[in-house]
Amino acid sequence: xxxxxxxxxxxxxxxxxxxxxxxxxxxxxxxxxxxxxxxxxxxxxxxxxxxxxxxxxxxxxxxxxxxxxxxxxxxxxxxxxxxxxxxxxxxxxxxxxxxxxxxxxxxxxxxxxxxxxxxxxxxxxxxxxxxxxxxxxxxxxxxxxxxxxxxxxxxxxxxxxxxxxxxxxxxxxxxxxxxxxxxxxxxxxxxxxxxxxxxxxxxxxxxxxxxxxxxxxxxxxxxxxxxxxxxxxxxxxxxxxxxxxxxxxxxxxxxxxxxxxxxxxxxxxxxxxxxxxxxxxxxxxxxxxxxxxxxxxxxxxxxxxxxxxxxxxxxxxxxxxxxxxxxxxxxxxxxxxxxxxxxxxxxxxxxxxxxxxxxxxxxxxxxxxxxxxxxxxxxxxxxxxxxxxxxxxxxxxxxxxxxxxxxxxxxxxxxxxxxxxxxxxxxxxxxxxxxxxxxxxxxxxxxxxxxxxxxxxxxxxxxxxxxxxxxxxxxxxxxxxxxxxxxxxxxxxxxxxxxxxxxxxxxxxxxx
Numbered sequence: 467x468x469x470x471x472x473x474x475x476x477x478x479x480x481x482x483x484x485x486x487x488x489x490x491x492x493x494x495x496x497x498x499x500x501x502x503x504x505x506x507x508x509x510x511x512x513x514x515x516x517x518x519x520x521x522x523x524x525x526x527x528x529x530x531x532x533x534x535x536x537x538x539x540x541x542x543x544x545x546x547x548x549x550x551x552x553x554x555x556x557x558x559x560x561x562x563x564x565x566x567x568x569x570x571x572x573x574x575x576x577x578x579x580x581x582x583x584x585x586x587x588x589x590x591x592x593x594x595x596x597x598x599x600x601x602x603x604x605x606x607x608x609x610x611x612x613x614x615x616x617x618x619x620x621x622x623x624x625x626x627x628x629x630x631x632x633x634x635x636x637x638x639x640x641x642x643x644x645x646x647x648x649x650x651x652x653x654x655x656x657x658x659x660x661x662x663x664x665x666x667x668x669x670x671x672x673x674x675x676x677x678x679x680x681x682x683x684x685x686x687x688x689x690x691x692x693x694x695x696x697x698x699x700x701x702x703x704x705x706x707x708x709x710x711x712x713x714x715x716x717x718x719x720x721x722x723x724x725x726x727x728x729x730x731x732x733x734x735x736x737x738x739x740x741x742x743x744x745x746x747x748x749x750x751x752x753x754x755x756x757x758x759x760x761x762x763x764x765x766x767x768x769x770x771x772x773x774x775x776x777x778x779x780x781x782x783x784x785x786x787x788x789x790x791x792x793x794x795x796x797x798x799x800x801x802x803x804x805x806x807x808x809x810x811x812x813x814x815x816x817x818x819x820x821x822x823x824x825x826x827x828x829x830x831x832x833x834x835x836x837x838x839x840x841x842x843x844x845x846x847x848x849x850x851x852x853x854x855x856x857x858x859x860x861x862x863x864x865x866x867x868x869x870x871x872x873x874x875x876x877x878x879x880x881x882x883x884x885x886x887x888x889x890x891x892x893x894x895x896x897x898x899x900x901x902x903x904x905x906x907x908x909x910x911x912x913x914x915x916x917x918x919x920x921x922x923x924x925x926x927x928x929x930x931x932x933x934x935x936x937x938x939x940x941x942x943x944x945x946x947x948x949x950x951x952x953x954x955x956x957x958x959x960x961x962x963x964x965x966x967x968x969x970x971x972x973x974x975x976x977x978x
Contacts, residue, residue, distance in 0.1 A: 472572035472947075476833070476957050478901060481557045481567060485736055490832050492558060493642070493847025496738045500646040501731045501748025502755075504821070507649040507814035508727030509756040510656060511592060515788045515808045517724055518764040523776025523786050526717030527681035527709055528768040531761050533717035534724070538757040540924055541725045543917035544884040545753050546907045547891045549746035552732040553904030554894070556741035559829030560733040560822070561883040566833070568890040568897070571958070575951055577886055578830045579943030583879030583936075584726060585823035586856065589631075589816050590863035591876070596812035597626030597864075602805040627864035634817040635857030638824065641846045642737050645821065649814045656814075657759070659807030663788065663800065664762050670795045671769035681773065683710025712927075719927040722877050724760060727815070728753045729883070730822035737847075742904020767791045820856060828852050834956035835947075878928050878936045881921045888917035 485491065522530040551564040559566075562581060566574035597614045604612035614626030637645050731748045735741045738748075767776070770791040778786060792800035828849045831841035844850040891907055891914045907913050952958065 472952065473570035474957055474961055475568065475570050476566045476574075478555050478567050478898065480957075481555055481563060484832060485557055487832070490828075490841045490843055490849075491847065492737045492828075492843060492849075494737055494739050495641075495643045496646065496734055496744070497740075498744035498747040498751075500643070501734060501738065501744055502751045503646055503650045503653055504734065504818050505728050505731045505748055505752025506657070506755055507653045508730050508818035508822075509725055509752065510653070510660070510759065511595075511724075511808075511811040511815035514660060514724065514760060514763050514811070515804050517721055518760070519767050519776045519786045519788050519790060520778060521717050521721055522764065522768050522773045524778050525708060525713045525720065527678070527713070527773040528676045529680045529714045530717055530721070530768060531764040532679075533714055533721050534757070534760045534764055536715075536718035537722040537725055537924070538753070538760075540718075540722065540884075540917070540920035541728065541753060542750075542757075543913055543920055544888055545728055545749050547884075547888040547914055547917055548729055548732050549749050549905045550891055550903055550907045551887060551894075552735045552745040552749070553742040554901055556735040556738065556745065557829065558733055558736040558825040560729055560826060561887050562826050563829055564890050565886050568893040569886065571835075571952075571955060572947065573886065575830075575835055575947045576940065576943055577883055578826055578835070579946070580879045580882055580940070581826050582823070583939060584876055584883065585730075585819050585826065586860055586863070587879075588726060588876045589819035589823065589860045590627075590867070592812050592815050592819065593627035593630050593860065593864040594624060596630050596809065596816060597624050599805050599809045599812065600626045603802075603809055606802055606805070621866060624865050628861045630813065630816060631820070631857050631861040631864060634813075634820055635853055637817065638821055639844070639846070639848055639850055639853045641848060642734065642821070645817060649817060652810050652814045656807050656810040659803060659810070660759055660763065663804065663807070664759075664766050666797070666800065667766035667770055667791070670791075670797075671766065673769070675769050675772050680711065680714055681709040683712060684708045715923075715927045719877060719924045721760075722881070722924055725753070725756065726876060726880055727818060727822075729880070729887075730818050733822045733825035736825075742902075746905035763788070770795065820853075820860065823860075824849060824852050824856050827856065834954045834959070835951040837954075838956075878925060878932050879939075881925045882936075884921045885918050888914045888921070 518530060518534075521533065522528065526533050548560075552560075555563055555567055557563045559578070560581070562574055562578035565577045601612055601614050604614075615622050615624050617623075637648055728749050731745060731752065735745050738744050767788055771794045775794065776786045776790060787804065789801035789804045792798070792804075827836060828841050830836045831838055831852065840852045840855060841849060842851060892911050894901070895910060
């Protein structure tokens with residue numbers, strides 16, 4: 467039985483059957499290589515050029531490399547669970563679809579609402595960062611200071627980020643395969659630049675800069691105390707989470723932002739030719755590749771200069787980047803190379819984040835939890851209406867609002883999704899042991915439980931303020947569910963029809 471009320475579940479068979487509806491059918495034209503490209507494309511962005519340096523200087527010191535390893539382990543455990551689910555339920559929607567089959571409609575809605583934090587908010591923040599790097603590149607090319615911000619009706623418009631979102635949304639509308647080819651070219655460029663930076667930086671490493679590997683704990687700075695310190699530090703009675711053990715753990719929670727995106731691969735399962743084989747390869751392969759690059763880059767940057775020189779200053783340089791380490795050795799031209807690499811990196815990050823958000827909302831609209839007309843696909847097998855909606859929202863957010871401190875907001879939402887997916891593997895193994903699984907998580911229940919514990923641990927090391935914002939966002943999602951989604955759910959209408967309790971005001975919506 468599918469259950470009743472807000473806990474009704476959608477069977478795996480029904481989820482797969484819904485993918486054949488003519489008006490909402492996605493085209494299957496992706497392979498394992500395409501998925502790996504998407505994964506690497508979204509996980510390697512400007513973070514490798516900025517997050518490594520700033521996290522070392524402000525929070526973790528040289529142990530930032532270990533922080534990346536901790537974050538990668540947590541992601542790896544969750545990735546195994548995503549791989550099993552995606553090979554078992556090859557349907558668009560990722561964690562939303564998986565939760566619908568295991569925990570019921572209410573939690574599925576909550577996780578879908580939660581994924582907006584991961585995809586839309588992250589896409590807006592990254593598009594904003596892309597525009598900043600565009601200013602640097604344009605200024606270098608034309609020899610004068612260029613700005614991507616213009617005054618418009620009393621407010622500032624960041625036309626650079628709006629232009630990027632518009633171009634990428636057009637590519638996604640033209641087809642997922644075309645987007646994959648574009649992503650492959652840009653990803654090849656940025657990986658080449660990263661490898662060049664690593665090899666070049668090796669010549670300037672001083673072993674003494676790795677000592678102390680975990681600096682003594684300090685108070686002060688952005689994560690110093692109060693609502694700006696990690697929740698775990700506050701609960702454990704720590705005075706702050708800058709350096710020391712608390713700093714290392716807080717650093718792992720922060721650099722987790724750099725790994726966001728491997729779960730986007732799961733959202734494309736419905737568009738993959740052989741999802742049972744290719745989706746697990748795409749998820750695990752891309753995660754392994756970027757982990758090596760992040761750890762290597764972080765070891766190079768903290769080896770080039772003392773970590774204290776990478777701390778954020780109010781003036782004149784502000785937040786430090788990888789270019790800071792090269793400038794300290796007089797290699798100023800490296801800053802231009804890094805800017806080009808970051809620009810290329812952010813381009814594919816925004817594109818794949820837009821893709822992931824569109825597919826999650828597409829699945830929710832197809833189920834009736836959002837207006838059904840948004841799920842209609844065009845002649846190229848892409849959800850054009852949803853593409854336009856997502857692109858508009860992200861463009862407005864990136865064009866008119868300050869990106870601010872969004873990394874941690876994105877992190878808490880993603881970790882919550884990882885917890886539900888990991889727990890869902892245990893639930894579905896118990897409820898549906900008969901389902902064919904193209905990939906199986908090893909050592910169940912140990913691996914899913916470890917994945918849950920690792921994600922909870924990382925969540926506890928996010929700031930108190932981040933938790934407060936997250937709770938407010940979730941409360942808003944609950945209101946929307948009971949005000950609209952519960953009454954328009956297609957699964958709910960099927961259950962009412964079977965029970966003979968269908969209400970007239972909740973007539974089944976038409977696809978158009």
